[in-house]
Amino acid sequence: xxxxxxxxxxxxxxxxxxxxxxxxxxxxxxxxxxxxxxxxxxxxxxxxxxxxxxxxxxxxxxxxxxxxxxxxxxxxxxxxxxxxxxxxxxxxxxxxxxxxxxxxxxxxxxxxxxxxxxxxxxxxxxxx
Numbered sequence: 001x002x003x004x005x006x007x008x009x010x011x012x013x014x015x016x017x018x019x020x021x022x023x024x025x026x027x028x029x030x031x032x033x034x035x036x037x038x039x040x041x042x043x044x045x046x047x048x049x050x051x052x053x054x055x056x057x058x059x060x061x062x063x064x065x066x067x068x069x070x071x072x073x074x075x076x077x078x079x080x081x082x083x084x085x086x087x088x089x090x091x092x093x094x095x096x097x098x099x100x101x102x103x104x105x106x107x108x109x110x111x112x113x114x115x116x117x118x119x120x121x122x123x124x125x126x127x128x
Contacts, residue, residue, distance in 0.1 A: 004067065005043050005046045006043050007067060007068040008040075008046070008047060008052070008066055008067060008068075009040060009041050009042065009043040010068075011065065011066045011067075011068055012037075012040055012041055012047065012055065012066065013041040015055070015059040015061060015065075015066075016037075016041075016059075018059075019058075019059055022034075023037040023038055023041070024037075026055075026058075029054075029058055030051055030054055030055070030058075032051070052066060060090040060091075061090075
């Protein structure tokens with residue numbers, strides 16, 4: 001089993017390459033030297049929490065994604081439509097994410113959009 005530092009190191013490098021950033025470019029975004037990025041990716045030094053959260057924002061991934069925990073099992077349980085919704089959500093800025101959160105909250109609170117009808121709705125439905 002990999003240790004946490006190695007897991008984060010591998011995921012950091014993977015996300016950086018996936019997003020087509022050089023170590024130098026990522027270092028510039030984080031305000032650190034490219035040598036620091038190299039040390040994080042090699043597992044020589046561990047990334048600090050503030051930098052990790054900033055990296056997650058840059059790559060639009062969760063801390064769990066960077067730690068390699070839960071992401072695979074959870075993603076396997078999602079339908080392709082659910083996965084696409086998550087990918088689209090991650091493309092939004094904070095204002096767009098807040099709009100979606102509020103819309104979702106409103107829809108979930110409305111009985112007509114719920115997957116399972118409440119007992120009171122079932123009792124009031126005429127069978128005919």
